[in-house]
Amino acid sequence: MSSELTFRGHETQQVNDEYSPKPNKPWLSEIRPIRYMLREQRLVFVLIGIVIATLFFTLAPSSSSTSSSSSSFPTVRYEPHPISYFEHESKPTPYQQRSAVVHSFGKVPLGLKRKGLRIVVTGGAGFVGSHLVDRLIERGDSVIVVDNFFTGRKENVMHHFRNPRFELIRHDVVEPLLLEVDQIYHLACPASPVHYKFNPTNVVGTLNMLGLAKRIGARFLLTSTSEVYGDPLQHPQKETYWGNVNPIGVRSCYDEGKRTAETLTMDYHRGAEVEVRIARIFNTYGPRMCLDDGRVVSNFVAQALRKEPLTVYGDGKQTRSFQYVSDLVEGLMRLMEGEHVGPFNLGNPGEFTMLELAKVVQETIDPEAKIEYRPNTEDDPHKRKPDITKAKEQLGWEPKVDLHTGLPLMVSDFRQRIFGDHKEGGTVA
Numbered sequence: 001m002s003s004e005l006t007f008r009g010h011e012t013q014q015v016n017d018e019y020s021p022k023p024n025k026p027w028l029s030e031i032r033p034i035r036y037m038l039r040e041q042r043l044v045f046v047l048i049g050i051v052i053a054t055l056f057f058t059l060a061p062s063s064s065s066t067s068s069s070s071s072s073f074p075t076v077r078y079e080p081h082p083i084s085y086f087e088h089e090s091k092p093t094p095y096q097q098r099s100a101v102v103h104s105f106g107k108v109p110l111g112l113k114r115k116g117l118r119i120v121v122t123g124g125a126g127f128v129g130s131h132l133v134d135r136l137i138e139r140g141d142s143v144i145v146v147d148n149f150f151t152g153r154k155e156n157v158m159h160h161f162r163n164p165r166f167e168l169i170r171h172d173v174v175e176p177l178l179l180e181v182d183q184i185y186h187l188a189c190p191a192s193p194v195h196y197k198f199n200p201t202n203v204v205g206t207l208n209m210l211g212l213a214k215r216i217g218a219r220f221l222l223t224s225t226s227e228v229y230g231d232p233l234q235h236p237q238k239e240t241y242w243g244n245v246n247p248i249g250v251r252s253c254y255d256e257g258k259r260t261a262e263t264l265t266m267d268y269h270r271g272a273e274v275e276v277r278i279a280r281i282f283n284t285y286g287p288r289m290c291l292d293d294g295r296v297v298s299n300f301v302a303q304a305l306r307k308e309p310l311t312v313y314g315d316g317k318q319t320r321s322f323q324y325v326s327d328l329v330e331g332l333m334r335l336m337e338g339e340h341v342g343p344f345n346l347g348n349p350g351e352f353t354m355l356e357l358a359k360v361v362q363e364t365i366d367p368e369a370k371i372e373y374r375p376n377t378e379d380d381p382h383k384r385k386p387d388i389t390k391a392k393e394q395l396g397w398e399p400k401v402d403l404h405t406g407l408p409l410m411v412s413d414f415r416q417r418i419f420g421d422h423k424e425g426g427t428v429a
């Protein structure tokens, strides 16, 4: 049997409880939030909160700190360079239009942090690239390293692996690649003399990266080289000098490859409105250089540490200038953020003969180290020294670290990699 509950009371109840709304008071709903704020000293707490937030954002250090991240870098401070992509140009390029939408570089209100960029560094696992990556990450940018590990090493960037703003792609830039970024630092290149031959990276790789920059409206920076001056007939070398390069010599694949890369870069700039920057890098040294890639500073340091004689080619009177890597990275970043295309010489004008360099290495590592002379290599330039007037004037840049300061930092890193110990090779004030 189903049970049926029936309430019967309503049959006798008076139906006199009709809903009658209270008289409408519109002013009451408007002052309710004000009354709420005035109660229990809420307004006082809100005001205190505003004061604390203002103090915090005003006193907090800017995200665009330019100090070096690596303990191997001497403490060198550079004046911040104004970021201004829009001056002196009438028609905005695709990069400027894109930047205006995605990032407002113009005026960042006091206390607000600059929005991080998305940046590709090709060759970012190499010597220079990995130091550049350190600085970009430190500045707050998101970085994608594209590297085929031809001469680069994972160890150079491993300390970023847990950082969500860091990505590493194993890729050969002679194959096309599609990525969405704001800037491309194109460093990928077998840079040392022993890897010069048969390599299409400078031409095909540069073409691919320029194509990418055009497609996505990114700014593109090429790391060219002082080798474009060949065996120079002008000394020191200015950017206006066209060079003296042997097109069919043993070094030509590198020299002419970079010259072609510069040509392609300027063609994309003029013909396809790609925003480009060109750096001509002079000899650079520092921690994370390849141990045995045939470059003179790494050669001497590794030989002295291993108690082998220092190999000097020719009479040792040929000159070079040596730039510490943190100076170069600062120059590259200023160039990328600045408003000048270049090319710019980035190097240290301090000039040393090979024998003088050998002497500094002996003083730093082993005064007993012997020197061994060998016949000079073909097409070895007799003199190299950058004229950096243009970079000083237009980028506000000049190197700060001299050889006697920078070399011990490199020695310390080499010592650790060769012997696996942690002894300091020298200290820097």
Ligand SMILES: NC(=O)c1ccc[n+]([C@@H]2O[C@H](COP(=O)([O-])OP(=O)(O)OC[C@H]3O[C@@H](n4cnc5c(N)ncnc54)[C@H](O)[C@@H]3O)[C@@H](O)[C@H]2O)c1
Pocket: 122, 123, 124, 125, 126, 127, 128, 129, 146, 147, 148, 149, 150, 151, 152, 153, 171, 172, 173, 174, 186, 187, 188, 189, 190, 191, 192, 201, 205, 223, 224, 225, 226, 280, 281, 282, 283, 284, 285, 290
């Ligand atoms: N260090 C110097 O003294 C110096 C001087 C002049 C110019 N440069 C230029 O600076 C850039 C960096 O040089 P570095 O000294 O760091 O050399 P590096 O050899 O340490 O770094 C080059 C990086 O590019 C990578 N790479 C090479 N070919 C590649 C390819 N096809 N695809 C992807 N990745 C590739 C290598 O694996 C390596 O990680 C180079 O373009 C070089 O020509 C350097």
